[in-house]
Amino acid sequence: MTNPPLIDAHCHWFSNPFFQALAEESPMAGTVRQRISLVQESTGLQLPDEDDSVHRLNWLAEMEESSVDRLVIFSSHPKESGTVAEAAAAAPKQLTGVAVINPNVENAAQKARTLLVERGMRGLLLFPAQHGFRIDSPLVDPVLEEIAAVQGVCYVHCGLFKVPLRDHFGLKRTANPSLANPLYLVPAADRHPNVNFIIPHFGAGMFRETLMAGMQCRNISTDTSSSNGWIRTQSQNLTLKDVFERALDAFGTKRVLFGTDSGPFPAGWREDRLSEQSSIVRSLGGSADEHGQIFGGNIARLLDLS
Numbered sequence: 001m002t003n004p005p006l007i008d009a010h011c012h013w014f015s016n017p018f019f020q021a022l023a024e025e026s027p028m029a030g031t032v033r034q035r036i037s038l039v040q041e042s043t044g045l046q047l048p049d050e051d052d053s054v055h056r057l058n059w060l061a062e063m064e065e066s067s068v069d070r071l072v073i074f075s076s077h078p079k080e081s082g083t084v085a086e087a088a089a090a091a092p093k094q095l096t097g098v099a100v101i102n103p104n105v106e107n108a109a110q111k112a113r114t115l116l117v118e119r120g121m122r123g124l125l126l127f128p129a130q131h132g133f134r135i136d137s138p139l140v141d142p143v144l145e146e147i148a149a150v151q152g153v154c155y156v157h158c159g160l161f162k163v164p165l166r167d168h169f170g171l172k173r174t175a176n177p178s179l180a181n182p183l184y185l186v187p188a189a190d191r192h193p194n195v196n197f198i199i200p201h202f203g204a205g206m207f208r209e210t211l212m213a214g215m216q217c218r219n220i221s222t223d224t225s226s227s228n229g230w231i232r233t234q235s236q237n238l239t240l241k242d243v244f245e246r247a248l249d250a251f252g253t254k255r256v257l258f259g260t261d262s263g264p265f266p267a268g269w270r271e272d273r274l275s276e277q278s279s280i281v282r283s284l285g286g287s288a289d290e291h292g293q294i295f296g297g298n299i300a301r302l303l304d305l306s
């Protein structure tokens with residue numbers, strides 16, 4: 001039997017339109033270009049090329065040098081979704097697009113349909129804390145119905161919300177973490193049994209609630225992405241190995257999805273996170289088949305990727 005492909009279920013594309021969008025919203029002095037330059041100087045980040053196809057080729061070259069076969073790439077601002085869709089369409093064997101959407105905006109369901117049907121996105125990414133809604137609110141239902149219609153996935157960011165780049169651009173923190181409780185996902189997941197929901201980062205601090213939601217609903221999975229710095233918010237000492245052990249116990253090996261939260265260059269694709277997580281999963285025992293499911297097979301099944 002051949003190994004399933006190695007798929008990273010959680011990456012940010014962070015292309016030029018994303019930086020442009022943050023710079024336009026930023027209260028910093030100067031032009032958009034000057035603001036981007038200042039942030040580049042203070043962070044040491046390598047800015048994405050203004051030509052989106054160059055950015056795409058850089059990512060594909062990065063993948064070529066690593067062991068990863070496919071990335072699920074997110075737009076992190078609605079203005080970036082077109083670029084992510086183009087990248088995924090240009091490299092369908094390596095890239096799968098997921099678009100951020102705010103269900104509070106006018107014609108959100110129509111926008112969702114355009115992204116999923118016309119632009120070929122395979123899922124949507126929702127930020128209840130950032131956009132001020134509860135995931136079980138009826139206003140989200142039309143968007144979830146659009147996802148169900150294309151058998152896509154819905155990432156629901158729960159727990160702590162921190163985007164360091166937003167801070168560097170001086171953007172106010174407006175997130176209300178009380179809206180980001182994974183338990184709000186339970187009624188939504190029950191109402192939409194044909195949508196597969198994914199809670200990133202083991203719930204980003206709301207770990208217990210994530211385990212509870214996962215035990216309650218078969219259509220909720222969790223991803224393992226990020227440095228998992230949220231562990232510091234827990235009242236008990238937990239290691240990443242403890243986190244994996246409990247998540248695998250509550251969700252089972254079919255609903256834990258490997259991710260890195262890779263984003264800007266020069267860091268590029270975070271192979272170090274693969275190594276760390278892979279050695280943890282191996283140390284917990286389990287078969288090679290289960291390892292293969294967690295590191296690609298599960299997200300491939302949810303997205304019907306071949």
Ligand SMILES: [Zn+2]
Binds near residue numbers: 010012200261
């Ligand atoms: Zn992320």
